[in-house]
Amino acid sequence: MTEIAMKEQTSPSDFKKGLHSGLSIAIGYAPIALTFGLLAKSTGLTLAETVMMSMIVFAGASQYMSLTMLTLGTSIFEIITTTFIVNIRHFLMSAALNEKAEDDSTLSKAVYSFGITDETFSIAAVKEGKITAGYMLGVNLIAYASWVVFSGVGHVIGASIPAVLQDSMSVALYAMFIGLLVPSMKKGVKVVILAATSACLNSIFTVTESLSTGWSIVAATLISAVVVEAVQYIKEGGRKYNEQ
Amino acid sequence: MSSEIMWMIIGMGVVTYLPRLLPFLLFKGAELPSFVQGVLQNVPYATLGALIFPGVLFIGEDIWFGLLGASAAFILAYLGVNVIFVVLGSIACLAVYSYLI
Numbered sequence: 001m002t003e004i005a006m007k008e009q010t011s012p013s014d015f016k017k018g019l020h021s022g023l024s025i026a027i028g029y030a031p032i033a034l035t036f037g038l039l040a041k042s043t044g045l046t047l048a049e050t051v052m053m054s055m056i057v058f059a060g061a062s063q064y065m066s067l068t069m070l071t072l073g074t075s076i077f078e079i080i081t082t083t084f085i086v087n088i089r090h091f092l093m094s095a096a097l098n099e100k101a102e103d104d105s106t107l108s109k110a111v112y113s114f115g116i117t118d119e120t121f122s123i124a125a126v127k128e129g130k131i132t133a134g135y136m137l138g139v140n141l142i143a144y145a146s147w148v149v150f151s152g153v154g155h156v157i158g159a160s161i162p163a164v165l166q167d168s169m170s171v172a173l174y175a176m177f178i179g180l181l182v183p184s185m186k187k188g189v190k191v192v193i194l195a196a197t198s199a200c201l202n203s204i205f206t207v208t209e210s211l212s213t214g215w216s217i218v219a220a221t222l223i224s225a226v227v228v229e230a231v232q233y234i235k236e237g238g239r240k241y242n243e244q
Numbered sequence: 245m246s247s248e249i250m251w252m253i254i255g256m257g258v259v260t261y262l263p264r265l266l267p268f269l270l271f272k273g274a275e276l277p278s279f280v281q282g283v284l285q286n287v288p289y290a291t292l293g294a295l296i297f298p299g300v301l302f303i304g305e306d307i308w309f310g311l312l313g314a315s316a317a318f319i320l321a322y323l324g325v326n327v328i329f330v331v332l333g334s335i336a337c338l339a340v341y342s343y344l345i
Contacts, residue, residue: 021327023328024327024328024330024331027328027331027332028331045249049246049249049250049253052250052253053253053256056253056254056256056257057253057256057257057260058260059256059260062256062260063256066252066256076248076251076252076255079252079255079256080252080255080256080259081259083255083256083259083260084259084260084263087259087260087263087264088263089263089291090260090263090264091263091264091266091267092287092291093264093287093291094263094264094265094266094267094268095267095271095284095287096284096285096287096288096291097267098267098268098271098272099276099281099284099285101268106268106269106272109268110265110268110269113261113264113265113268114261114264114265116264118291118295121288121291122288122291122292122295125287125288125291126288126292164339164342164343165339167303167304167309167338167342168313168335168336168338168339168341168342169335170303170304171300171303171310171313171314171317171334171335171338172331172334172335174295174296174299174300174303174310174313174314174317175313175314175316175317175330175331175333175334175335176327176330176331177292177295177296178296178314178317178318178321178330179317179320179321179325179327179330179331180292180327181289181292181293181296181321182318182321182322183321183324184289190286190289191289194286194289194290194293195289195290195292195293195296196293197290197293198290198291198293198294199293199294199296199297199298200297201294202293202294202297202298203297203298206298207298216294217291217294217295220290220293220294221287221290221291221294222290224286224290224293224294225283225284225286225287225290226283228286228290229279229282229283229286232282233279233282
């Protein structure tokens with residue numbers, strides 16, 4: 001991956017910056033991946049299958065879901081369909097990142113888009129300025145390494161970290177999201193409204209069980225992003241757009 | 245390795261990769277209408293809101309565990325602490341809390 005970053009003439013410092021930014025994700029993934037490895041073992045997956053799944057799928061929620069569905073004897077087709085629905089939100093995230101992406105080659109974008117998760121997206125999306133391939137590869141690589149390695153470790157040692165630490169570490173990724181959101185909230189009330197609206201909508205969809213997790217996040221995000229933009233458009237009478 | 249599991253993994257990988265990849269191919273160099281650009285610029289903040297709530301409330305046996313962790317993270321982030329220390333700080337806060345109760 002580093003070699004590709006170099007070939008695409010992105011500076012190595014961007015790659016290093018990415019590794020640095022991705023460190024919180026690596027910490028947050030560790031307990032989740034350990035538990036995944038452990039559950040995969042108890043579901044009957046071999047070490048190779050477990051590591052392979054983390055390497056090829058690289059998506060936490062759907063990997064967990066596939067284990068539950070395997071236990072229930074669900075068909076492979078249904079598991080794949082569910083995976084698609086759970087992960088369709090990444091389409092929205094990639095579309096948003098594409099707007100911020102530096103003019104790197106299609107090949108390097110194709111490579112780094114593989115590593116887009118809720119977490120790598122969040123880090124990249126709130127970053128100031130453009131996103132280069134080197135930066136994205138750095139963020140993705142450290143997150144990916146943690147996910148794959150700890151999935152394997154969880155399977156091999158067949159145990160997780162001590163319960164107290166496991167429970168406390170479950171806050172890690174949420175804390176990271178908060179740590180990314182709050183500095184942006186200071187910049188303007190629009191960010192606060194966007195986040196609060198989608199948080200409320202997602203909570204309503206989840207508590208009322210009206211939508212599955214995958215669709216719930218997509219719907220909450222889209223409604224919030226579109227409505228807030230529309231309100232601003234109407235209030236400014238289209239001025240913001242005429243200026244551009 | 246059972247071939248059935250192998251095909252499942254490959255299938256899951258394909259349907260996960262496609263949504264990640266397609267926007268970069270479909271919208272490459274395309275100038276989207278400015279309203280759509282505005283919506284896409286809103287997506288990160290809206291996504292973060294939906295990723296945090298209600299998920300963070302369900303990490304413990306009761307919602308207070310998650311709320312405490314979220315509050316610690318919020319305060320640290322508000323003070324301008326680096327993200328990595330926001331993460332470590334809220335883990336430490338919850339570890340102390342679980343140790344005490």
